[in-house]
Amino acid sequence: MAYVVPRPKLTFWERIYLPTIVGGLAITIKHLKQMLTGHTKVVMQYPEEKWDAHMPEHYRGAPTLVTDDKGRERCVACQLCEFICPPRCIAIVPEEIPAESKWAKVEKRPREFDIDMTRCIYCGMCEEVCPEQAIFLRKDYAITGVTRGEMVHHKARLYELGGVFDGLVHKWNPRK
Amino acid sequence: MSFLTSPEFWFLVATSLAKTIFLIFLVVLPMVSYTVYAERRVSALIQDRVGPNRTGMPLTLLGFKHDFSPWLGGLGQPVADAVKFLLKEDFVPGHVNKFYFWLAPCLAMIPSIVTLAAIPFGSEFLGVRMVVADLNVGLLFIFAIASVGVYGIVLAGWSSNSKYPFLGSIRSTSQMISYELGLGLSAVPVLLIAGTTNLSKITSYQVANGWLVAPFTDGRMSLQEILLWIPTGIALVTFTISMFAETNRLPFDLPESETELVAGYHTEYSSMKFALFFLGEYTAMIIGSALTVVLFLGGWHFPFIPDGSQGWIWGLVNIAVFFAKVAALLFLFIWVRWTLPRFRYDQLMRIGWLYLFEIALVNIFIVAGILAFVR
Numbered sequence: 001m002a003y004v005v006p007r008p009k010l011t012f013w014e015r016i017y018l019p020t021i022v023g024g025l026a027i028t029i030k031h032l033k034q035m036l037t038g039h040t041k042v043v044m045q046y047p048e049e050k051w052d053a054h055m056p057e058h059y060r061g062a063p064t065l066v067t068d069d070k071g072r073e074r075c076v077a078c079q080l081c082e083f084i085c086p087p088r089c090i091a092i093v094p095e096e097i098p099a100e101s102k103w104a105k106v107e108k109r110p111r112e113f114d115i116d117m118t119r120c121i122y123c124g125m126c127e128e129v130c131p132e133q134a135i136f137l138r139k140d141y142a143i144t145g146v147t148r149g150e151m152v153h154h155k156a157r158l159y160e161l162g163g164v165f166d167g168l169v170h171k172w173n174p175r176k
Numbered sequence: 177m178s179f180l181t182s183p184e185f186w187f188l189v190a191t192s193l194a195k196t197i198f199l200i201f202l203v204v205l206p207m208v209s210y211t212v213y214a215e216r217r218v219s220a221l222i223q224d225r226v227g228p229n230r231t232g233m234p235l236t237l238l239g240f241k242h243d244f245s246p247w248l249g250g251l252g253q254p255v256a257d258a259v260k261f262l263l264k265e266d267f268v269p270g271h272v273n274k275f276y277f278w279l280a281p282c283l284a285m286i287p288s289i290v291t292l293a294a295i296p297f298g299s300e301f302l303g304v305r306m307v308v309a310d311l312n313v314g315l316l317f318i319f320a321i322a323s324v325g326v327y328g329i330v331l332a333g334w335s336s337n338s339k340y341p342f343l344g345s346i347r348s349t350s351q352m353i354s355y356e357l358g359l360g361l362s363a364v365p366v367l368l369i370a371g372t373t374n375l376s377k378i379t380s381y382q383v384a385n386g387w388l389v390a391p392f393t394d395g396r397m398s399l400q401e402i403l404l405w406i407p408t409g410i411a412l413v414t415f416t417i418s419m420f421a422e423t424n425r426l427p428f429d430l431p432e433s434e435t436e437l438v439a440g441y442h443t444e445y446s447s448m449k450f451a452l453f454f455l456g457e458y459t460a461m462i463i464g465s466a467l468t469v470v471l472f473l474g475g476w477h478f479p480f481i482p483d484g485s486q487g488w489i490w491g492l493v494n495i496a497v498f499f500a501k502v503a504a505l506l507f508l509f510i511w512v513r514w515t516l517p518r519f520r521y522d523q524l525m526r527i528g529w530l531y532l533f534e535i536a537l538v539n540i541f542i543v544a545g546i547l548a549f550v551r
Contacts, residue, residue, distance in 0.1 A: 017527075018413070024515040028222045035221040042226055 055139050060124045062140040063090075063115055064162030065155070066133075072103055073159070074134035077110040081126035081135055089119035090126060113155040117143045136162060195308045199292055203499065207506075208458040209254035215510050217250070222514045228253045261451035269336075269444050276335035281445065281452035284328030288459035291318045295466045296376040297498050298476050299483035301491035306476075307376055314375035315367070318467060319360060322422070325460060326352045329431060329441045332453070336444040344440030347521065348424065348431035354528035355421035355428075361536035362415035365407055365543040366471045379475030383483070387474030388412075400550045407542045412472045414536050416508075419464040421528065424457060425509055427516040428524060435518075465505035466498075473501050 013019045034040045044051060067073050077094030095111035097104055126135045140161060145151040153161070179185055213228070220227025231252040268277060294314040298306030311317050326349060333345020366388060367373055370381040386394040388408045391401040421428040432440025442453045469475060476494040477483075483494060519527070 021512075021516060025511060028511060028515045031224055032218065032221045035224060040224050042224065045226075 052139065059139050059141075060122045060137040062117065062122075062138060062143050062153070062161060063120065063124075063126055063135055063158075064138045064140075065113060065158040066136055066162040066165035067159060069164065069166045071164075072106075073109060074132045074165075075110050075113065076106055076132050076134070077108045077113075078131065080129045080131065084125045084129045086123060086125065087119040087121050089116040090114070091116075110155065113158060115153045115158065116151065117145075117153055118148060118151045133165075136165065138162065191304050192308055195304075195306070196293075199297065199308065200289060203297075204289070204292060204459060204462055205455075206254075207462055207499070207503075208455055209258065211458050211461065211506055211510075212257065212454070213250070213254050214506070215513075216253070218507070218510045219514045222511075231256050258451075261448055264447040266447040266449065269338075271337045272444060273335040273337065276331045277444075278449075280328050280332035280335060281449040281456075282328070283331060284325060284456035285452045285459070287321045287325040287328070288456050288463055291321045291463050292459075292466075294318050294375055295463070295470060296379050296475060297466070298491060298495035300485050301495070302488050305376070306491070306495060310374065310376050312372075312374050315363060315373045315378075315467075315471075318375075318463070319356070319363075322460070322463070323352065323356060325456065328453070328456065332445070333441040336441070338444055340437045340439075341441045341443045344431045344433075344437045344443075348441060351421055351424075351428065351430060351524060351528075354525060355418045355532070358414055358528060358532035358536050359418035359422055361533065361540060362411045362418060363471060364536075364540045365411045368540070368543050368547060369404065369408070375470050375475075379470055379477065382474045383477045387477070388472045390474070393474065393477070393479045398551075400546060403546045403550055404543065407539050407546070408472065410535065410539050411543075412468070414532050414539070415471070416468060417527075418532060419468065420509070420512065421524070423460045423464050423509075425461065426513040427519050429518060430521060430524060433518055461506060461509055462502060465502045465509070468505055469498065469501045473505075 031040070035042070065073065065075055077092055079092050079094065082088075082090045082092050091112070091114045092110050093112040094108050097106055097109050103109075122137065124137050127137050138161060143151070217227040217229075227250070229250040231250045233252060268274065293308040294311050294317050296305075296307035296310070300306060329348040330345045333341040333343075333348070336342070366378060369388065370378045372378060372381070382388060384394065386392055386396070386401065388404075389412055391397060391405055420426075424431050430440075431437075432442065434440075437443070442450055445453060476498040478494075478497045481493055481497065482490050
């Protein structure tokens with residue numbers, strides 16, 4: 001439907017521009033003054049100030065592997081995360097746990113566990129699908145590297161980032 | 177021929193060279209690069225941002241572990257910009273007219289620098305007048321040379337053989353022609369009052385009789401001065417507006433309006449050739465401000481500061497006062513740019529031909545009437 005755009009009738013002072021220009025200049029100089037006196041809240045000066053303290057609980061940072069309170073790696077190399085991963089950045093090589101090991105009843109563990117951080121999209125599906133709660137998205141967001149090779153997180157690096165996690169899965173507790 | 181061997185001649189040559197080198201390499205070029213820096217910082221502050229605040233010395237390039245930038249606060253930015261411009265590939269598109277494509281940046285830069293010669297930027301320093309060429313037709317010289325600057329833009333637009341530069345240069349031509357009238361006519365009241373086109377004499381008139389925008393700086397006010405105050409104020413406003421249009425600054429930056437014409441007349445330029453346009457534009461801004469200072473704001477004079485004949489230190493202070501005034505006007509340029517939107521093309525022409533021209537013309541008659549009938 002057609003409608004009429006109201007055109008406001010300009011007064012004489014508005015039509016000669018100069019008073020409105022002076023008004024505009026007053027607004028901009030007010031902003032400049034408030035910036036100089038520190039009254040305006042500006043963006044965080046990133047490398048010096050970080051927002052780590054303000055990060056929400058559910059923040060999805062870099063995916064990491066965790067060990068449980070007994071120091072055992074939780075991952076059982078079921079490869080569900082490898083299959084669910086949308087950009088296919090996870091590569092797992094499983095191996096059998098030798099019979100003389102204390103955790104022989106677990107049967108399987110990852111020999112290699114690589115996450116290619118140049119491909120990771122931080123979706124958190126690996127964390128969601130993991131039946132053993134072994135992979136978690138932690139709060140590391142500044143993942144950098146000079147080469148592509150450096151951007152692939154190997155198993156040792158993943159455990160280093162992940163650390164220990166006391167969680168809900170108790171099935172590897174010998175008393176149960 | 178005896179003139180060529182006389183010591184006065186060689187003294188003149190040496191002092192002129194010294195003044196030229198001082199002006200171009202120690203004042204104007206650093207001023208240009210730091211105006212660009214100021215432009216970025218002030219625009220950031222006006223828009224509640226921070227701006228380039230951390231460019232320091234890139235010591236990591238020399239093998240150190242950290243860069244050094246604790247108190248420089250981004251003052252290294254112009255140096256980094258200059259290095260970037262110098263090291264970038266100087267790309268000449270295949271479809272351009274090579275000769276004029278190369279000529280245009282020079283024509284944009286050289287006229288702005290040449291006009292510096294006639295600007296009296298100080299009183300006297302160790303007995304030497306602080307003006308490179310004390311021309312009797314100083315103001316006309318500046319207007320004449322400054323209008324050559326439009327050829328740089330026109331040639332850039334035409335030789336680029338591309339539609340956006342072409343549109344930009346067409347706009348620039350018509351804009352410059354329209355506003356040169358307003359510019360020249362708003363300077364005429366000053367010439368009527370001071371009775372000369374020699375810029376040094378205009379300055380010394382203002383030293384003796386008070387600045388044209390503030391006639392009380394000499395401590396006396398006559399009826400004639402009070403009456404002249406109004407038309408000189410109007411002349412200052414029209415002069416400044418025309419100056420904005422002449423230097424292609426926002427609100428009149430139609431020749432290079434980024435939102436409509438990509439980058440306007442320098443779309444096809446890269447590297448140092450682009451930098452020359454940039455430098456030329458900012459040098460023109462500095463010249464414009466300097467001219468406004470000389471014509472209306474009393475040049476190097478400031479109340480209670482004696483001129484350079486009282487000692488060399490006062491000569492330096494006078495130069496500093498002059499460039500402080502220029503810097504204040506440059507801040508106005510930046511401030512206005514980040515406040516106002518661009519005028520539409522028809523509005524631009526309307527302001528130039530229907531308002532500025534008439535106001536400046538009537539103003540001349542008012543000034544002439546006051547000068548003739550009020551003592």
